[in-house]
Amino acid sequence: MHNKTLTELAAGLRSKQFSSVELTQTFLGRIGRHETLNAFITVCEDGAIRQAHAADQLLATGQAAPLTGIPVAQKDIFCTLGTKTSCGSKMLDNFIAPYSATVVEKFERAGSVMLGKLNMDEFAMGSSNETSFYGVAHNPWDTCCVSGGSSGGSAVAVAARLTPVATGTDTGGSIRQPAAFCGITGLKPTYGRVSRYGMIAYASSLDQGGPMARNAEDAALMMQVMAGFDSKDSTSVDQPVPDYSAGLNDSLQGLKIGLPKEFFTDQLDGNIAAVIQTAIAEYQKMGAEIKEVSMPNLKLAIPAYYVIASAECSSNLSRYDGVRFGYRCQSPQDLADLYTRSRGEAFGAEVKRRILMGTYALSAGYYDAYYLKAQQVRRLISDDFKRALSEVDVLMGPVSPGTAFRIGEKTSDPIQMYLEDIYTIAINLAGLPAMSIPAGFFDDMPVGLQVIGNYFSEPKLLNIGHRYQQVTGWHLQIPKGFE
Amino acid sequence: MNSQWEAVIGLEIHTQLSTKSKIFSGAATAYGAEPNTQACAVDLGLPGVLPVLNKDAVRKAVTFGLAIDAKIAPHSVFARKNYFYPDLPKGYQISQFELPIVGNGHLDIDVDGVGKRIGITRAHLEEDAGKSLHEDFHGLTGIDLNRAGTPLLEIVSEPDMRSAKEAVAYMRKLHELVRYLEICDGNMQEGSFRCDANVSVRPKGQQEFGTRAEIKNINSFKFVEKAINHEIERQIEVIEAGGTVVQETRLYDANKDETRSMRSKEEANDYRYFPDPDLLPVEIEESLKDEIRATLPELPETKKQRFLEQYSLDLESAATLTSSRELADFYEQVVAESGGEAKLAGNWMTGDVLGALNKAGLEIGDCPVNAERLAGLLKRIADNTISGKIAKQVFDKLWNGTATADEIIEQEGLKQITDTGAIEAIVDKVIAANPVPVEQFLSGKDKALMALVGQVMKETQGKANPGEVNKMLIGKLRG
Numbered sequence: 001m002h003n004k005t006l007t008e009l010a011a012g013l014r015s016k017q018f019s020s021v022e023l024t025q026t027f028l029g030r031i032g033r034h035e036t037l038n039a040f041i042t043v044c045e046d047g048a049i050r051q052a053h054a055a056d057q058l059l060a061t062g063q064a065a066p067l068t069g070i071p072v073a074q075k076d077i078f079c080t081l082g083t084k085t086s087c088g089s090k091m092l093d094n095f096i097a098p099y100s101a102t103v104v105e106k107f108e109r110a111g112s113v114m115l116g117k118l119n120m121d122e123f124a125m126g127s128s129n130e131t132s133f134y135g136v137a138h139n140p141w142d143t144c145c146v147s148g149g150s151s152g153g154s155a156v157a158v159a160a161r162l163t164p165v166a167t168g169t170d171t172g173g174s175i176r177q178p179a180a181f182c183g184i185t186g187l188k189p190t191y192g193r194v195s196r197y198g199m200i201a202y203a204s205s206l207d208q209g210g211p212m213a214r215n216a217e218d219a220a221l222m223m224q225v226m227a228g229f230d231s232k233d234s235t236s237v238d239q240p241v242p243d244y245s246a247g248l249n250d251s252l253q254g255l256k257i258g259l260p261k262e263f264f265t266d267q268l269d270g271n272i273a274a275v276i277q278t279a280i281a282e283y284q285k286m287g288a289e290i291k292e293v294s295m296p297n298l299k300l301a302i303p304a305y306y307v308i309a310s311a312e313c314s315s316n317l318s319r320y321d322g323v324r325f326g327y328r329c330q331s332p333q334d335l336a337d338l339y340t341r342s343r344g345e346a347f348g349a350e351v352k353r354r355i356l357m358g359t360y361a362l363s364a365g366y367y368d369a370y371y372l373k374a375q376q377v378r379r380l381i382s383d384d385f386k387r388a389l390s391e392v393d394v395l396m397g398p399v400s401p402g403t404a405f406r407i408g409e410k411t412s413d414p415i416q417m418y419l420e421d422i423y424t425i426a427i428n429l430a431g432l433p434a435m436s437i438p439a440g441f442f443d444d445m446p447v448g449l450q451v452i453g454n455y456f457s458e459p460k461l462l463n464i465g466h467r468y469q470q471v472t473g474w475h476l477q478i479p480k481g482f483e
Numbered sequence: 484m485n486s487q488w489e490a491v492i493g494l495e496i497h498t499q500l501s502t503k504s505k506i507f508s509g510a511a512t513a514y515g516a517e518p519n520t521q522a523c524a525v526d527l528g529l530p531g532v533l534p535v536l537n538k539d540a541v542r543k544a545v546t547f548g549l550a551i552d553a554k555i556a557p558h559s560v561f562a563r564k565n566y567f568y569p570d571l572p573k574g575y576q577i578s579q580f581e582l583p584i585v586g587n588g589h590l591d592i593d594v595d596g597v598g599k600r601i602g603i604t605r606a607h608l609e610e611d612a613g614k615s616l617h618e619d620f621h622g623l624t625g626i627d628l629n630r631a632g633t634p635l636l637e638i639v640s641e642p643d644m645r646s647a648k649e650a651v652a653y654m655r656k657l658h659e660l661v662r663y664l665e666i667c668d669g670n671m672q673e674g675s676f677r678c679d680a681n682v683s684v685r686p687k688g689q690q691e692f693g694t695r696a697e698i699k700n701i702n703s704f705k706f707v708e709k710a711i712n713h714e715i716e717r718q719i720e721v722i723e724a725g726g727t728v729v730q731e732t733r734l735y736d737a738n739k740d741e742t743r744s745m746r747s748k749e750e751a752n753d754y755r756y757f758p759d760p761d762l763l764p765v766e767i768e769e770s771l772k773d774e775i776r777a778t779l780p781e782l783p784e785t786k787k788q789r790f791l792e793q794y795s796l797d798l799e800s801a802a803t804l805t806s807s808r809e810l811a812d813f814y815e816q817v818v819a820e821s822g823g824e825a826k827l828a829g830n831w832m833t834g835d836v837l838g839a840l841n842k843a844g845l846e847i848g849d850c851p852v853n854a855e856r857l858a859g860l861l862k863r864i865a866d867n868t869i870s871g872k873i874a875k876q877v878f879d880k881l882w883n884g885t886a887t888a889d890e891i892i893e894q895e896g897l898k899q900i901t902d903t904g905a906i907e908a909i910v911d912k913v914i915a916a917n918p919v920p921v922e923q924f925l926s927g928k929d930k931a932l933m934a935l936v937g938q939v940m941k942e943t944q945g946k947a948n949p950g951e952v953n954k955m956l957i958g959k960l961r962g
Contacts, residue, residue, distance in 0.1 A: 079531045092530065099524050101531060198531040205760035233533050234762050312760055315563050318574020319528040323626070339567055362565070362755035371757055 002161040020069030024052040039157040043116040051113040068111030073163040076117035079198040088120040088132040091346040101198020119153025124202040127420040131350040140479035145404040148178030155182035160482040168212040173424025176436035180399035180448025191431035192237035195230030201316040203309035206428040216465030220244035248466040253287035258392030262298040275440040275447040295384035301426035307374035314358030382430040395452040403445035438474035493642035498667040499675040506634035507534030518627035526632045528572030540634040543666040553588025561762045565755045570613035580756040583607035592652040602641030647711035694728040710735035794825035820858030860888035
């Protein structure tokens with residue numbers, strides 16, 4: 001039951017092969033058995049069973065929606081009414097959200113069952129899930145390795161079959177990199193395609209929620225639920241939502257694939273490069289054409305990202321002050337003490353580092369040199385992508401320079417950790433959609449292929465992913481012990 | 484002020500825009516609710532919430548810009564002003580910094596009959612913070628976030644004013660304008676119209692400005708004048724004693740009538756402004772400006788000029804009657820209802836009506852005598868049915884009752900005596916009974932006639948026409 005696709009699960013529920021309660025219990029059981037993976041921060045057993053019962057009644061009366069009765073798990077960055085929403089931080093360890101994020105409401109309306117809230121890097125700042133207050137999420141392919149981050153819990157839960165699908169968010173690679181590390185399919189949509197309302201902000205101009213699933217077909221069904229304009233989010237785009245499943249089987253004959261030469265340099269592990277080249281050859285077999293493109297400003301993406309994201313986070317995280325909600329230090333002496341100790345005691349090192357960097361970048365006398373300059377670089381990078389995507393339909397390359405590294409290996413070197421996102425970060429700066437799909441293994445660890453498209457080209461990306469998954473079996477591999 | 488010195492004053496005025504809901508959320512803006520009952524998730528700055536701009540606040544800002552002949556920015560940007568304070572829920576205030584919605588404009592003021600144009604540098608939209616309540620919490624501070632997110636238009640003037648009097652004239656003019664435009668209720672007690680003043684002094688004739696101090700939160704016309712005058716004196720004293728004025732923020736204490744230092748420039752916050760990534764830039768199309776321009780009311784200055792010409796009023800009356808839209812509308816209705824008695828209506832409105840309202844502490848909207856009833860009275864004065872003196876009695880009865888002027892005149896028998904025979908008899912009687920003033924008048928003391936007129940009026944209980952009586956007396960005495 002736990003290896004079925006969403007389409008198979010929906011069919012099984014309708015044909016009464018199994019009930020939603022049985023399905024939910026199956027996944028809750030697996031979550032319990034694999035607790036040591038640390039994929040979940042909160043498991044909503046009672047709530048899930050209650051929702052499953054309600055779904056079964058709807059199914060019985062024939063009023064079910066496509067996802068009715070199907071379990072889903074939410075990254076703990078999405079506010080869920082009445083359920084703890086921690087954002088992976090001690091700061092919000094006591095925070096019971098008094099409202100639900102638009103994405104969460106959309107899944108509820110679609111009839112899905114929420115299994116629980118998934119582990120993540122603290123406030124989505126991290127590339128390995130090691131900054132989580134709740135500890136690292138373990139990679140099911142090798143539990144000594146990281147899951148990737150920040151949506152580490154989501155990737156682990158999907159890969160280990162603890163949930164059929166999960167939500168993630170991606171500010172600099174936080175959906176794609178853990179998807180690649182755990183061998184699943186993750187899509188970061190166009191900025192503005194999925195509402196950010198109720199999704200706790202890290203860097204507002206870069207954050208975007210998206211699906212994490214075992215294949216492109218399931219990701220398409222999730223996009224159908226998640227996408228759409230939201231009047232509560234001024235940056236969401238008022239554009240019709242296409243049928244994401246309709247074109248999954250379209251032919252790729254004549255598809256023009258661009259390979260940015262800046263992606264294939266010495267920095268990329270040769271073994272990873274080989275996996276990517278093999279995947280691209282597979283597309284050539286399907287009739288795609290390959291073209292080398294150049295994006296000279298890509299090398300500036302990491303510094304520009306860390307200025308912009310840090311600047312925005314330094315302001316976004318100011319609301320955690322111990323006054324109205326969240327962590328408050330014991331017996332503060334005065335206002336300054338309340339602020340400094342509440343924030344000092346509850347934020348982790350990486351969050352503090354980024355708040356400090358961002359505060360510095362916005363300070364009087366430094367603003368022009370850092371923030372303004374970074375915004376100019378951002379424009380140059382967008383222009384690079386625009387130019388490249390006027391020559392080809394999509395761009396392909398690696399998601400990450402290597403496979404999942406060992407827990408603790410990079411925690412002492414933040415720069416090394418930041419370089420993890422070298423192939424993903426520029427896409428967020430440009431606001432483009434990009435997808436990571438399983439493309440093979442190196443040393444028994446999964447390798448992801450990144451496909452980058454033009455604005456609102458999610459249907460094309462999913463089509464490209466789906467066709468590949470029909471001729472390859474990488475996405476069907478299950479980590480040992482989780483079959 | 485010591486005549487060697489000149490003050491330089493600029494004002495920053497926060498006007499609360501009278502929108503139904505807050506600038507970035509759907510919560511109500513009504514004043515006086517129970518603490519924290521008008522603050523929604525967005526106002527509380529809960530994790531994950533996002534601001535959505537209230538279009539009515541934008542319309543009101545554009546309305547103001549058009550009224551002061553300012554440039555309306557086709558593209559303006561919201562920025563975050565970052566600082567920590569318990570009544571600032573997000574740790575930043577959403578404001579406008581580099582690209583405000585309203586650019587350069589101006590407002591004309593008048594001080595002791597001398598006109599002056601005051602430049603307005605900019606006006607920008609922003610959200611208000613909540614309130615910290617320091618009393619009744621036993622050493623703790625209470626936070627009320629009802630006000631958090633209330634839309635404000637901060638109007639920044641050029642440093643064009645040279646005295647506290649000019650500053651107050653500008654503030655009054657602005658106060659009048661925002662109420663005319665119906666973008667702000669102008670209620671200063673409730674904080675809908677608040678003023679910060681930037682004050683510096685320099686030797687007369689010097690071009691460059693002196694170091695300025697900012698005086699915060701002076702919330703009445705009276706206090707603005709006193710606070711500025713006090714600050715000017717203080718700065719002159721400092722300089723004359725050989726010291727230097729430091730750039731700082733000062734707070735005016737109305738009880739002690741003094742300003743005291745709040746924080747120096749060194750202690751000032753670095754607000755780390757940057758464009759708010761949660762909000763799109765505000766794009767204002769020409770068509771929206773045209774649409775708003777078409778609905779602009781007649782502005783105070785234009786209305787005053789029209790009143791001067793159309794109703795032949797004196798400058799003071801025209802200024803008084805156009806000081807609010809309600810008062811001007813009331814006046815024009817009285818004129819229309821009375822059949823064009825513009826001058827008479829002007830005298831009555833600026834005199835008896837405003838006097839009575841003032842005494843009763845009422846606004847024109849609450850006037851017990853509506854325009855129709857007042858016009859009814861004026862008509863009877865104009866057609867000589869009653870004298871001006873009797874009219875005052877009638878007005879008192881209009882004020883305290885519901886009857887019309889005609890009903891009161893009828894019931895009380897206040898009609899002027901128009902029967903010449905009856906008046907003549909009384910005149911003869913008075914001449915006969917008052918030989919002394921008659922003698923005095925005949926010997927050239929014109930003033931003595933007044934005593935005789937008074938006697939006649941007394942005999943007729945004021946119902947004779949004093950002009951007629953005067954004429955008749957002279958005729959009889961001079962034969």
